Amino acid sequence: MSTLPGIRTAWHDAPEGSLSRQALSPPHGAMSPSDDAMPPRSSPSVPSHPEAERLRDAVRAAIADASPLCLQGGGTRTFLGDPVSAAPLSVAGLRGIVDYQPAELFITARAGTPVAEIEAALAERGQCLAFEPPRFGDAGTVGGMVAAGLSGPGRMAGGSLRDAVLGTVLLNGRAEILRFGGQVIKNVAGYDVSRLLAGSLGTLGILLEVSLRVAPQAVASATRVYDLPDAQAIDQVNRWLAQALPVHASAWHQGRLYLRLQGARAAVDQACQRLGGDAMSADEAAAFWDALRDHHHPVLAEPAELPLWRLALPPTHPPLALAGDWLIEWHGGQRWLRSALPAATIRAATQAASGHATRFRPGARPESGVNSLTPLTGPLACIEQAVKLAFDPHGLFNPGRRPYVPPAA
Amino acid sequence: MSASYAASVQPTSESPTSAQQVIQELQQHLPKGSLLWQPETLAPYECDGLTAYRELPLAVALPSTEAELVGVLQTCHRLGVPIVARGAGTGLSGGATPHARGVTLSLARFHRILEIDPVARTARVECGVRNLAISEAADAHGLYYAPDPSSQIACTIGGNVAENSGGVHCLKYGLTLHNVLRVRGYTVAGEPIEFGSEAPDAAGLDLLAVFLGSEGMLGIAVEITVRLVPKPELARCIMASFGDVRDAGNAVASIIANAIIPAGLEMMDQPMTAAVEDFVQAGYDLEAAAILLCESDGTAAEVAEEIERMLEVLQAAGATRLEVSTDEAQRLRFWSGRKNAFPASGRISPDYLCMDSTIPRARLADMLTAITAMQDTYGLRCVNVFHAGDGNLHPLILFDANDPGQLERAERFGADILETSVAMGGTITGEHGVGLEKLNSMCVQFSPEERSQMLALKAAFDPLGLLNPGKVIPTLQRCAEHGRMHVHRGLLPFPDLPRF
Numbered sequence: 073m074s075t076l077p078g079i080r081t082a083w084h085d086a087p088e089g090s091l092s093r094q095a096l097s098p099p100h101g102a103m104s105p106s107d108d109a110m111p112p113r114s115s116p117s118v119p120s121h122p123e124a125e126r127l128r129d130a131v132r133a134a135i136a137d138a139s140p141l142c143l144q145g146g147g148t149r150t151f152l153g154d155p156v157s158a159a160p161l162s163v164a165g166l167r168g169i170v171d172y173q174p175a176e177l178f179i180t181a182r183a184g185t186p187v188a189e190i191e192a193a194l195a196e197r198g199q200c201l202a203f204e205p206p207r208f209g210d211a212g213t214v215g216g217m218v219a220a221g222l223s224g225p226g227r228m229a230g231g232s233l234r235d236a237v238l239g240t241v242l243l244n245g246r247a248e249i250l251r252f253g254g255q256v257i258k259n260v261a262g263y264d265v266s267r268l269l270a271g272s273l274g275t276l277g278i279l280l281e282v283s284l285r286v287a288p289q290a291v292a293s294a295t296r297v298y299d300l301p302d303a304q305a306i307d308q309v310n311r312w313l314a315q316a317l318p319v320h321a322s323a324w325h326q327g328r329l330y331l332r333l334q335g336a337r338a339a340v341d342q343a344c345q346r347l348g349g350d351a352m353s354a355d356e357a358a359a360f361w362d363a364l365r366d367h368h369h370p371v372l373a374e375p376a377e378l379p380l381w382r383l384a385l386p387p388t389h390p391p392l393a394l395a396g397d398w399l400i401e402w403h404g405g406q407r408w409l410r411s412a413l414p415a416a417t418i419r420a421a422t423q424a425a426s427g428h429a430t431r432f433r434p435g436a437r438p439e440s441g442v443n444s445l446t447p448l449t450g451p452l453a454c455i456e457q458a459v460k461l462a463f464d465p466h467g468l469f470n471p472g473r474r475p476y477v478p479p480a481a
Numbered sequence: 482m483s484a485s486y487a488a489s490v491q492p493t494s495e496s497p498t499s500a501q502q503v504i505q506e507l508q509q510h511l512p513k514g515s516l517l518w519q520p521e522t523l524a525p526y527e528c529d530g531l532t533a534y535r536e537l538p539l540a541v542a543l544p545s546t547e548a549e550l551v552g553v554l555q556t557c558h559r560l561g562v563p564i565v566a567r568g569a570g571t572g573l574s575g576g577a578t579p580h581a582r583g584v585t586l587s588l589a590r591f592h593r594i595l596e597i598d599p600v601a602r603t604a605r606v607e608c609g610v611r612n613l614a615i616s617e618a619a620d621a622h623g624l625y626y627a628p629d630p631s632s633q634i635a636c637t638i639g640g641n642v643a644e645n646s647g648g649v650h651c652l653k654y655g656l657t658l659h660n661v662l663r664v665r666g667y668t669v670a671g672e673p674i675e676f677g678s679e680a681p682d683a684a685g686l687d688l689l690a691v692f693l694g695s696e697g698m699l700g701i702a703v704e705i706t707v708r709l710v711p712k713p714e715l716a717r718c719i720m721a722s723f724g725d726v727r728d729a730g731n732a733v734a735s736i737i738a739n740a741i742i743p744a745g746l747e748m749m750d751q752p753m754t755a756a757v758e759d760f761v762q763a764g765y766d767l768e769a770a771a772i773l774l775c776e777s778d779g780t781a782a783e784v785a786e787e788i789e790r791m792l793e794v795l796q797a798a799g800a801t802r803l804e805v806s807t808d809e810a811q812r813l814r815f816w817s818g819r820k821n822a823f824p825a826s827g828r829i830s831p832d833y834l835c836m837d838s839t840i841p842r843a844r845l846a847d848m849l850t851a852i853t854a855m856q857d858t859y860g861l862r863c864v865n866v867f868h869a870g871d872g873n874l875h876p877l878i879l880f881d882a883n884d885p886g887q888l889e890r891a892e893r894f895g896a897d898i899l900e901t902s903v904a905m906g907g908t909i910t911g912e913h914g915v916g917l918e919k920l921n922s923m924c925v926q927f928s929p930e931e932r933s934q935m936l937a938l939k940a941a942f943d944p945l946g947l948l949n950p951g952k953v954i955p956t957l958q959r960c961a962e963h964g965r966m967h968v969h970r971g972l973l974p975f976p977d978l979p980r981f
Contacts, residue, residue: 173841173843174737174738175734175735175737175738175842175843176734176737176841176842176843176872177737198740199740221682221687227681228681231655231659232681232682234687234690235655235658235659244934246930248930248934249930250928250930250931250934251927251928251931252931254906254907254908255841255906256839256840256841256871256872256906256907256908256911257651257652257656257839257871257872258647258651258656258839258868258871258872258873258908258911258912259839259908259910259911260644260645260694260908260910260911260912260913260914260915261908261909261910261915261919261923261926261927262915262923262926262927262931262932262935262953262954263691263694263695263935263938263939263953263954264645264658264690264691264693264694265691265934265935265938267658267687267690267691268686268687268688268690268691268938270687270690271682271686271687272686272687275686276686287742288740288741288742289740291740307600310600310601310602311600313602313711314599314600314602314622314623314624314711315623315711316711316712316713316714316779316780317711318783335779335783336779336782336783336786336787337786338780338782338783338785338786339779339780339782339783339786341782342780342782384678384680384681384682384683385680386601386678386679386680387601387680387681388598388600388601402681405680405681406681426678426679426680427678427680428678428680428682428683428684445684445685446684446685447684448684448685450672450674451668451672451673451674452674452675452676452685452688453685455668455674455688455941455942456685456686456688458940458941458942458944459686459688459938459941459942460686461941462934462937462938462940462941463934463937463938474685474686
């Protein structure tokens, strides 16, 4: 198997008999073109790893005992969705980068690998995760990150976490280990199960391994600040986006619009001149966007008295008349709200604006009877429930994490 | 090559209803002229772009309104009649090949562009709108729809959603799945449904992700909201020659490794270059073992900076000749040969099989070497065009169907390429879909458990298995070698349409 020196990086910490692709046999020679019978499966065989086998045994036992499981990674995102009361099963022991090919723009890692380890490996080669996943501390795992499905400030320019998922290895509710997708960008073989798993909050199965698209770090970046009310800020940033400008991220809070430009040096310099505004120093800007990304920003930071709502809206929708402290990201597409308003009021206003509202953090005195996530209704709810059962027929994984409202008979 | 697949498809739902009854019931929902059932009127629908597979459907329904569409769906659902959705019929994997006992549901009459929002940069269109028509409608606002399958003048956005279509600019701008925000349509039972949202995400599981690329097996899309992007101020293209295919393959990997994401990055080997040069006279370097086309787009300043960096990398990678387009006419001339790879191949061989697989970029040279060896093994020639930037291969295996044994050898050659792709860490289809064509190759890529999981997912949307039955996910017994796309004497259903 030939390699390109200096480009293909052999990743190391895979023990013998592990998920390592380096262990796979080279392709040619082994295959006979003349087989008329059922062709042998020549794709990489589903990995076996002692920790994966332990998890598989745990699922087998859970099936036998009809005892559901609460999946755990680094424990940094357990606040997402509704609480689960089930026996904990940790995936954190299944760790290690399996394969990283900077020139192929992908990284494959076992689900328990800390996100911090992945980001450090990427940074070493001048690459990054373009969706800028929020890091709620250092313990977060890549499996938890994919299951949570959250993206950060650069999501609108760099795509969402879901967009970056290329492949997964899943342990489903039948204790089967399954591989979907792969490591290449263009892949339309079968249904795109891997991307369905992004943001599924561990309700469909246990992620064992994920492959993600990675991106080169930006050559140049600059942040400009403008004094603008919310409605004008949303309109202005969207009008800029309709032009060929390197607008990468935006945020609005308390009358100020923050605009991050990113791309080729010449393009960023030109855009700074053209778009005016006040410059933010590089350090100040890095701290500002990191605070947004990692939820240290005053609106997002915990603990807090009031609940934190995340509203996903069509970006150009005008500001909603709901009282509270607003932080607007994603050019208007993601809006955070600290508010004492009842959940029903917030959900109704969001729905009327063609969006959905998540009670991201419950606050000090949570309103009772409120699901964290917006429950589905109608045929979509039926399909979602059927999809859940297709993967997890015994209802083992994270029961109650996602709201399920049985449709009216 | 097999001309009928009905015999090999396991019916997913026995249909005791007579054809006559189905037609009579459908007539109650469709005006005259919107339901075809006489054989001579069905003939135009007997195949899609995969012409080797032909079948006459029971009937073709051409609803013009959503009420008519719902009537068709409810009727078929009630009577247990399979439904095969069809856009422009340009697909290359047989996704729209009719079912002998089924209704082909043509969505061609849903062809209105409903709304272009220049500030939100979205277009809301009906599923039968042609891909290119979206960009044409958005042009006045300086916007366009980025995914550009080569058949974009004819293929519909509904078909693109079904296939998760690619194009030349995927590496930088993404596939259909990265550019579709929302799909509104109907379940197999005719219930209204919506996946995704004009917001950045929707409540619930990301069902849009599985709907995209599901080849008409999960539901019927009627209205699609896509993301538009600003037209770049400028595009320039580098044509780079290499004396060795390995150098060219390494140059591709090197560009990406140097943090450059080109707007397009395409590769042709020498036999392909010779064939297209003869056809279009683009001025290609006939001495080169491989040619790369590497494009940059953006503002003038961005392009100047990026072209400079690209030239440095290509030089260092051993390019023997480098030419940069100086104007739009020259850029289009560089691309003309690449875009005509298909008809050009039709001129040098009576028949060819077109493959579509993806491999890791760094294995491009290995794959070319492997294909060269396979030419000797199978005694056939193969010319190669690659979407090199995303590792998507389109080897064209040349043969003569009139020479006994050549087709069979060509098919084994093709199967070998697909299996080698999977073994290299790639996939059996990069952008053409599985449809009928790759059904058996799915067994190479997925285990029985993986296929069962996909069938269970399908059943969650379509419990009776009425939507496009027999496609995409093979049952165990179907795992045997069989055909690829087969073009006899250049006879494609749309011979003038650029491909790939």
